[in-house]
Amino acid sequence: MRSTNDRYTLPAIALHWLIALLIIATFLLGLTMTDIPGLTPAKLKYFSWHKWMGVTVLGLACLRLLWRLTHKAPRYPVDMPTWQQRTAHLVHALLYVLIFAVPLSGYFFSLAAGVPVVYLGVVPLPVFIAPDPQLKVLLRETHYALNMVLLGAVCLHVLAALKHLVIDRDRLFQRMLP
Amino acid sequence: MFHSSAAKSIRWTVLATICLALPVLAATLKADPSKSKVTATFKQLNVPVEARFGKFDAQISYDPAKPETSKATVNIDVTSFDLGDPDYNKEVLKKEWFNAAQFPKASFVSSQIKPSAGGKLDVTGKLTIKGKTSDVHFPLSVKKDGASEIFEGTLPIKRLTYNIGEGEWKDTSMVADEVLIKFRIAAAAP
Numbered sequence: 056m057r058s059t060n061d062r063y064t065l066p067a068i069a070l071h072w073l074i075a076l077l078i079i080a081t082f083l084l085g086l087t088m089t090d091i092p093g094l095t096p097a098k099l100k101y102f103s104w105h106k107w108m109g110v111t112v113l114g115l116a117c118l119r120l121l122w123r124l125t126h127k128a129p130r131y132p133v134d135m136p137t138w139q140q141r142t143a144h145l146v147h148a149l150l151y152v153l154i155f156a157v158p159l160s161g162y163f164f165s166l167a168a169g170v171p172v173v174y175l176g177v178v179p180l181p182v183f184i185a186p187d188p189q190l191k192v193l194l195r196e197t198h199y200a201l202n203m204v205l206l207g208a209v210c211l212h213v214l215a216a217l218k219h220l221v222i223d224r225d226r227l228f229q230r231m232l233p
Numbered sequence: 234m235f236h237s238s239a240a241k242s243i244r245w246t247v248l249a250t251i252c253l254a255l256p257v258l259a260a261t262l263k264a265d266p267s268k269s270k271v272t273a274t275f276k277q278l279n280v281p282v283e284a285r286f287g288k289f290d291a292q293i294s295y296d297p298a299k300p301e302t303s304k305a306t307v308n309i310d311v312t313s314f315d316l317g318d319p320d321y322n323k324e325v326l327k328k329e330w331f332n333a334a335q336f337p338k339a340s341f342v343s344s345q346i347k348p349s350a351g352g353k354l355d356v357t358g359k360l361t362i363k364g365k366t367s368d369v370h371f372p373l374s375v376k377k378d379g380a381s382e383i384f385e386g387t388l389p390i391k392r393l394t395y396n397i398g399e400g401e402w403k404d405t406s407m408v409a410d411e412v413l414i415k416f417r418i419a420a421a422a423p
Contacts, residue, residue: 099277099408103277
């Protein structure tokens with residue numbers, strides 16, 4: 056079996072795992088905090104943390120896109136079927152779109168709800184839109200729907216990576232390991 | 234033209250009407266809720282959030298010529314506090330926040346109004362929220378807009394003075410003690 060020795064660059068690897076961990080944590084925190092009934096200090100804290108984490112993902116996503124645009128990703132193994140290469144490309148593109156779209160939809164949802172985001176409780180971030188109850192409902196649903204798409208895309212991504220690790224054993228998985 | 238005595242009597246009538254009308258003009262103005270706004274801005278984890286009191290009434294007696302005779306009474310329906318979320322609106326009526334079941338109204342009653350620099354007024358009065366009364370002091374600006382007088386001002390208060398946020402909510406690192414009450418009241422003679 057042919058394997059590829061090309062690896063991702065260290066910054067690409069670092070950004071990949073950092074964003075992955077943050078996305079999982081932010082996603083789980085999002086589910087947890089919206090499950091807390093009523094109004095508690097913990098709930099307010101979690102909402103703030105969730106937003107800070109989301110903004111961090113957005114910032115890292117910008118760095119990552121810049122890095123990706125200026126650096127080539129290693130090629131797929133030559134014996135990888137074309138449909139798999141195409142699908143992998145598609146899912147990667149979708150993931151790139153979502154690491155921007157998910158935090159942005161959350162950010163605008165917060166603004167529409169009349170709650171600006173103050174990063175780490177210190178840096179007030181720009182307010183682009185005024186509070187808007189109708190837009191708030193729409194953005195809440197958008198944020199949720201995009202997260203479900205993200206969940207699906209991440210599952211596909213992880214399953215495919217595991218397939219390369221366990222079944223194909225083409226060392227494709229290892230290219231993204233530090 | 235009029236006979237001179239008729240003209241005289243008309244003049245007297247007009248003068249009498251003006252004299253009678255003047256105190257009425259200087260008397261109580263009533264707020265027009267559609268053109269008025271009362272909000273409270275608080276900070277949670279340093280995030281400023283503005284919420285609006287939808288229902289309130291204000292009686293203001295104001296004479297531009299003698300501002301020191303002015304008086305103002307404002308009653309606010311705390312159950313109308315709108316944070317932009319129906320669930321949170323219900324939460325803040327609970328015992329640890331407004332305790333609206335026991336104290337449905339907040340009120341302000343002026344005790345002294347005097348002219349200050351820049352055409353503003355200096356207002357002192359008693360603010361009552363959640364059954365706790367405290368003296369407050371704030372600058373008020375007044376301007377005319379058609380038939381209404383627009384009274385505008387900002388009054389910083391400390392929420393804990395009025396016991397707003399009890400128990401775990403006393404923690405001011407979560408919700409800051411300082412709350413800014415901003416108001417714009419358009420009032421006209423009824």
